[in-house]
Amino acid sequence: MSPPSSQKSLAFLRSIIVIRLINAFWVTTFFQPDEFFQSLEPAWDLAFGANSGAWLTWEWHHQLRSSIHPAIFSVAYIVADYASSILPVSTAVRDSIIVGAPRALQAVIAALGDWYTWQLASDIYPDSNVSSFALFLQLFSAWQWYCSIRTFSNSLETTLTIAALYYFPWRELLGVASTTKDNPKPAGSIMRDPWSLRVSLALAALAVILRPTNLLIWATIGGLALTRIGLHGPSxxxxxxxxxxFREAVLCGSLVLAISLASDRLYFGFWTFPPYNWLTFNISKSLAVFYGxxxxxxYLLQGLPLLSTTSLPFVLMGLWRPAAVTPEQANVLHTLSLAVCVTTAALSLISHKEVRFIYPLLPILNVLAAPLTASFFTSIPPSSDASSPSPPRIRNKPYLYLALSVNVLLAGYLSFFHQPAPLSVLSYLRNQYTALNPIPNSNNDDLFALFLTPCHSTPWRSHLIHPHLNAYALTCEPPLHTKPNTPERDNYRDEADRFYDDPVSFLADELFNPNATGLPLPRYIVGFEGVQPWLEDFFGRTGRERGMDGVALTPVWMAFNGLFNEDWRRAGKMVVWETGHRDQADDVRAATS
Known part of the structure; x- marks a missing residue:
């Protein structure tokens, strides 16, 4: 079976983009703060300037992240801001356009990842039914639905990795050298036309710049290409x-490195190399364990099962014994399988682990599982006409329907019901701000909202939008000033920890202490419902002693936040309380009315 035609491929790509755009705007829940603070906040800073109110976390102040990733989304912000400024739309619509622009761009990136997974499977397997199942596993993966449209660097890394694997010249570098005249190999084709190799190496280098651990995948593939250990036939x-x-690897790597250095020079204002900074910083500071x-x-008992969900049995079988027919196919599949094993084993040695760290392996796992899944769920009836074979028949329907139901229900719950409040609360605050400030006042320094939640529980300026919407949230900066394995490091408590250790004392002695340049009284306080007794205790007793008379907390907004949460501090509904504070905007309106 020949690879899909260009016309069919582009038609598939358009359809997949539509699916991922729907996916992007159906997922209305919060997952992990890096989606915003490691991409959209620095992108906002790039697009709208240093006075735009973006929250840059400590990694950006120590140049530990590549600026290439946020630079991509800064373009989306600039285009969305310009388009919304020339359209006759309301402020609320303009805000929605800007908030949605990065998601729309990420949807296209996710669709490309799905499409390249299908393209790679089409190149590896002669049976179009098998390659279709690789795409089927991608599109009906609960993890892919939940995470592919989120602006993680891991999401972009995943697409770059599978695209680089598609362009990689497998036959020339991992094929079987033929000495027969009946089936001559295109010897030296990468010497005559190295562009496929160049694209692959450039995409791989970019993935490594974004996430240095991606090097594990390419070190495995490169090592097998050169050593031929465990592969079939002579090289x-x-x-x-x-x-x-070697020459193309150096040239492509140097080009991507130059682009990265130039981007970081423009962003940080001086020459720096974030992957090196990241490596040396983690070695010297040992901060990974600070995050758990x-x-x-x-990764064996949680990571791979969460990535694969119902396809896990086929993934495990594909890793253990890839379904190869020819020696060339066996070389490719064994190489992909070993890349998964090496990457998983190496990342298992690191103390801090997250499922998204192995996310770039998901398309590979689906390619490996595709032939086994296809053979289990379909059968090819015999056909006397070789030019038009009979279409495959579905079998084992109960298992197929059960697997689909599990993935759809899981994706549906995670998309709509698991932690939706952190996004919807910012829409509420943004709408309240625009209603109270139809003409934003740059001289208004009043505190609009105070977030008494675990740090980074919500997005920030990427959803607050307005630079003069002043807000404050509890922080959790790591103990950069301490040395590893010291009492000072072990006993360190960040701002959020200190609040939950003794809420009333923290509010009185730190947050609202007039003798220590404490915060002004905000118009709104945001928190999970468990903090309400502490707020009532503080404002009813200690706050009155501090001159905060007349504060009567009134719940004005409340939202369901999921059936469960692994962090007890985020349990229950999210609530917005109004304090009764009148800011300068109220005074101006009262004076002019």
Whole structure:
């Protein structure tokens, strides 16, 4: 079976983009703060300037992240801002356009990842039914639905990785050298036309710049291409082609490195190299464990099952014994399988683990599982006409319907019901601000909202939008000033920890202490419902002693936030309380009315 035609491929791509755009705007829940603070906040800063109110976390102040990722989304912000400014739309519509622009761009990136997964499977497997199942596994993956449209660097890394794998010249570098006249190989084709290799290496280098751990995948593939350990047949590589491979790797890597250095120079204002900074900083500071420790088997018992969900049995079988027919196919599949195993094993040695760290492996897992899934759920009836074979028949329908139902229900719950409040609360505050300030007042320094939640529980300027909407949230900066394995490091408590350790004392002695340049009284206080008794205690007793008379907390907004939460501090509904505070905007309106 020949690879899909260009016309069919583009038609598939358009359809997948539509699916992911629907996906992007159906997912209305909060997952993990890096979606916003490691991409959209610096992108906002790039697009709208240093006075735009973006929240840049400590990693950006220590140049630990590449600016390429947020630079991509800054373009989306600039285009959305310009388009909304020339359209006759209300402020609320303009805000929605700007908020949605990065999601729309990420939907296209996610669609490309799905499309390249299907393209790679079409190149590997001669059976179009198998390659269709690779795409089917991508589109009906609950994890892919939940995460592919989120602006994580891991999401972009995943698309870059599968695209680089598609353009990688597998036959020339991992094929079987043929000495027969009946089936001659295109020896030295990468020497005559190295563009496919160049695109692959450039995309791989960009993925490594974004996430240095991506190097594990390419070190495995490159090592097998050169050593041929465990592969079938003699190597088709000649000494000249090895030199071409080395030369192109250096050239493509140098080009991407130059782009990265120039981007970081423009963003940070001086020459720096974030991947090196990230490596040395983590070695010297040992800060990874500050964000949690996980057992060595986390990726085996939790990571891979969460990535694969109902396709896990086929994934495990594909990893253990790839369904290869020809020696060339076996070389490609064994290489992909080993890349998964090496990456998973290496990342298991790191204390802090998250499922999204192995997210770039998901398309590979779906390619490996595709032939086994196709053979289990379909059968090809015999046909006497070789030119028009009979379409495959569905079998094992109960299992198929059960798997689809599990993924649809899981994706539906995560998309609509698990932590929707952190996004919807910002829409409420933004709408309240625009209603109270139809003409934003740059001289208004009043505190509009105070977030008494675990740090980074909500997005920030990417959803607050307005630079003069002043807000404050509890922080959780790591103990950069301490040394590893010292009492000072072990006993360190960040601002959010100190609040939950003793809420009333923290509010009195730190947050609203007039002798320590404390905060002014905000118009709104945002928190989960468990903090209400502490707020009532503070404003009813201690706050009155501090001159905060007349504060009567009134719940003005409340939203369901899921059936469960792994963090007890985020349990229950999210609530907005109005304090009764009148800001300068009220005074101006009262004076002019």
């Amino acid at each position: 088709p590589l000649t000494q000249p082609s090895v030199w071409v491979l 420790r996980n057992p060595w088997h986390y």
